[in-house]
Amino acid sequence: MNPSFKFLLAVLIALEISFTSTWIVNLALAVIGLLLILTSRPTFKRLILLFFVPLIPASALAVAILLQSNAGVHFALVLFTRIYAYVFVGSAATLTTTVSDLVMSLEQNTHIPSKFAYGFLGAFNLLPKIVSEVNIIRAAGNMRGQALHVWSPQLYFKAILASLDWSENLAEAMTSHGFSEEAPRTYFKQIRVRWWDWLVLLGSLVLLQVALFGFHLQ
Amino acid sequence: MATIAVNHLSFSYPTEDGQNPLTLNDLSATFPSGGFSLLTGPSGSGKSTLMKIISGLYPKFSGVITAGEVRLNDTKISDIPESDRGQLVAMMFQNPNQQFAMDTVERELIFALENQQVAPNHMMARVDRALDYVEITDLRHRQLNSLSGGEKQKVALAVIIAMRADTILLDEPFASVDPVARQLLLSKLSRLQREEHKTILISDHDLEDYDQYIDHLFILNGTGDSLTLLDQTAAQQKMAAFQRQDTSNKQLQLPATTDQAVIAAHQLTLTAGNATLLKQPAINFFKHHITLLTGANGTGKSTLLLAISKLHQYAGSLLLNQNEVAKMHRKQLYQQVALIFQDADQQFLNVTVAEELALSLKNSQQPAYFKDRIPGFLKQLHLEQLQEHVVYTLSGGQKKKLQILEMLIMATPVELFDEPFTGLDFTSLQTVMAIMKTVAHDCQQTMVIVSHQLFGLDALVDYHVTLKDRQLQYVGGLA
Numbered sequence: 256m257n258p259s260f261k262f263l264l265a266v267l268i269a270l271e272i273s274f275t276s277t278w279i280v281n282l283a284l285a286v287i288g289l290l291l292i293l294t295s296r297p298t299f300k301r302l303i304l305l306f307f308v309p310l311i312p313a314s315a316l317a318v319a320i321l322l323q324s325n326a327g328v329h330f331a332l333v334l335f336t337r338i339y340a341y342v343f344v345g346s347a348a349t350l351t352t353t354v355s356d357l358v359m360s361l362e363q364n365t366h367i368p369s370k371f372a373y374g375f376l377g378a379f380n381l382l383p384k385i386v387s388e389v390n391i392i393r394a395a396g397n398m399r400g401q402a403l404h405v406w407s408p409q410l411y412f413k414a415i416l417a418s419l420d421w422s423e424n425l426a427e428a429m430t431s432h433g434f435s436e437e438a439p440r441t442y443f444k445q446i447r448v449r450w451w452d453w454l455v456l457l458g459s460l461v462l463l464q465v466a467l468f469g470f471h472l473q
Numbered sequence: 474m475a476t477i478a479v480n481h482l483s484f485s486y487p488t489e490d491g492q493n494p495l496t497l498n499d500l501s502a503t504f505p506s507g508g509f510s511l512l513t514g515p516s517g518s519g520k521s522t523l524m525k526i527i528s529g530l531y532p533k534f535s536g537v538i539t540a541g542e543v544r545l546n547d548t549k550i551s552d553i554p555e556s557d558r559g560q561l562v563a564m565m566f567q568n569p570n571q572q573f574a575m576d577t578v579e580r581e582l583i584f585a586l587e588n589q590q591v592a593p594n595h596m597m598a599r600v601d602r603a604l605d606y607v608e609i610t611d612l613r614h615r616q617l618n619s620l621s622g623g624e625k626q627k628v629a630l631a632v633i634i635a636m637r638a639d640t641i642l643l644d645e646p647f648a649s650v651d652p653v654a655r656q657l658l659l660s661k662l663s664r665l666q667r668e669e670h671k672t673i674l675i676s677d678h679d680l681e682d683y684d685q686y687i688d689h690l691f692i693l694n695g696t697g698d699s700l701t702l703l704d705q706t707a708a709q710q711k712m713a714a715f716q717r718q719d720t721s722n723k724q725l726q727l728p729a730t731t732d733q734a735v736i737a738a739h740q741l742t743l744t745a746g747n748a749t750l751l752k753q754p755a756i757n758f759f760k761h762h763i764t765l766l767t768g769a770n771g772t773g774k775s776t777l778l779l780a781i782s783k784l785h786q787y788a789g790s791l792l793l794n795q796n797e798v799a800k801m802h803r804k805q806l807y808q809q810v811a812l813i814f815q816d817a818d819q820q821f822l823n824v825t826v827a828e829e830l831a832l833s834l835k836n837s838q839q840p841a842y843f844k845d846r847i848p849g850f851l852k853q854l855h856l857e858q859l860q861e862h863v864v865y866t867l868s869g870g871q872k873k874k875l876q877i878l879e880m881l882i883m884a885t886p887v888e889l890f891d892e893p894f895t896g897l898d899f900t901s902l903q904t905v906m907a908i909m910k911t912v913a914h915d916c917q918q919t920m921v922i923v924s925h926q927l928f929g930l931d932a933l934v935d936y937h938v939t940l941k942d943r944q945l946q947y948v949g950g951l952a
Binding site for chain 2 (some may be wrong): 426
């Protein structure tokens with residue numbers, strides 16, 4: 256499915272279930288999300304994390320509702336399943352799409368300015384560098400007899416300085432490789448919107464309405 | 474083919490108090506079309522600034538042109554639309570880490586071609602050819618972050634070739650490139666000039682190896698107010714002074730059996746990504762000695778220094794004064810070992826030169842020794858006038874000198890230097906080596922130095938270790 260459509264669908268589903276209270280639909284969405292996640296062949300560790308990390312807010316919410324309010328078991332169940340639906344639907348979108356595909360789709364299909372698209376991609380590619388940079392800054396501090404703790408302003412000063420420096424270098428690098436904000440570009444990998452992207456998007460939304468309405472009537 | 478004409482150019486980086494000190498002052502020169510020109514000058518003279526103005530990056534990203542202009546084929550640089558500029562002029566940067574926007578080699582090349590609006594069905598052929606030209610087809614799908622400095626510069630050249638830029642600017646491109654890769658890049662550039670009539674302008678403070686390739690030698694003086702083309706004889710003389718010193722007959726001692734090991738490795742394995750860089754049954758680095766570590770690009774020299782500094786994981790055993798590095802507490806470790814990073818910016822913690830020096834002196838292990846000597850060292854390194862300057866605004870060479878000095882002041886018993894001599898002009902290089910030698914002796918330090926540049930090093934180092942085929946080995950020769 257087209258990456259932009261996929262993310263739009265995930266956001267719309269999340270919005271919709273925020274305002275409805277049908278736990279079966281939440282559960283069904285979580286299951287569909289999980290099936291989609293499984294198609295991306297995630298590592299076992301990631302699966303475990305996906306199950307256990309939402310467990311904390313989900314159970315906290317459910318327990319709070321059960322103990323503190325008189326909204327009842329049904330509402331607690333709705334909130335519990337809603338958290339899982341959010342996480343699994345969201346993960347199904349992110350785990351089955353690469354960042355570069357998403358950025359290319361946003362640039363080509365939704366026509367966001369290429370400056371933002373590549374700025375975002377450049378920043379994303381810098382993430383692992385930022386982690387190692389923070390380690391290096393702390394080591395550089397220790398080597399000069401200055402311990403930099405997580406709360407030391409100097410650590411952040413250096414990290415921000417490094418990012419500013421990188422962002423300027425990135426901008427220069429992009430310019431020197433022919434990138435210009437306004438100019439048209441060609442695309443090696445063309446990301447198209449096909450008829451079945453519309454079908455999946457609209458079809459899923461219609462199905463969701465039918466399901467929500469159906470269960471609501473019961 | 475393109476002629477670069479610089480007409481009465483003055484350029485300034487405005488300061489915060491509203492002044493416009495001129496970095497370049499009334500420069501004029503013509504870099505001939507289809508020629509291979511070399512631009513040289515001392516560290517901090519403004520070579521990088523001039524290159525970035527010619528490439529059109531400045532004043533867009535920094536500074537202002539206060540007078541004059543640069544013309545490319547009779548068109549003012551600022552009048553050439555950015556989207557057409559790539560085909561006219563492309564630039565390779567001094568710092569290999571900071572010239573890519575994408576994650577892999579192939580994607581970076583495609584990104585550049587997309588910007589030039591090359592038709593998608595022509596892209597692969599151009600990518601193939603560019604990679605083949607620079608002989609890096611095997612790097613195609615590699616992550617750019619995982620490449621060594623020399624490999625990155627080869628990729629940068631491949632991008633320029635794919636973009637088919639008419640004029641190729643290279644700003645001290647070989648600072649972190651080993652001699653073999655440097656020769657390869659130079660011969661490729663020369664071929665581009667001869668066969669495809671590209672105009673090539675390269676800046677470097679080190680003139681070794683250039684004489685057989687270049688047509689013109691330009692000199693920018695230390696204050697940035699004179700840019701001159703040397704005539705044939707003057708150029709020959711200047712180059713001759715830089716003839717590669719024959720280092721092959723320089724002999725060094727092998728470690729003596731009485732030497733005491735300060736760093737000891739056993740069954741040490743270092744990896745980067747999927748590649749095994751080092752598999753070493755045993756090796757020692759010796760106390761109170763200066764050891765030179767050499768090896769081709771990407772063989773893992775920097776990685777070894779990072780591992781000793783607990784900044785890269787290793788398998789096996791790596792002992793520092795009989796303590797396993799991986800198990801040592803950071804604070805305790807860094808009182809015994811300090812790494813002088815390849816990238817000087819990573820070393821700095823404060824804003825101005827004076828603050829940097831003050832911090833080092835405050836926490837030095839030998840403050841009494843350095844207290845009176847610092848002004849002398851600053852004078853020798855020509856840094857005494859720069860004390861109030863922001864460290865990040867210094868030139869590449871000045872940063873390097875400050876970085877080395879402030880780390881020497883720390884007087885840490887073991888100091889590891891990762892390419893300390895990059896960006897240093899000839900005089901600075903000799904001063905820096907003399908200071909390192911004095912301090913190492915007086916403060917009884919142990920040093921390990923990774924360097925591609927070997928000129929004059931026989932006077933500084935005691936031992937030489939080479940890294941080849943994943944093995945470290947002590948050798949007697951310097952070359």
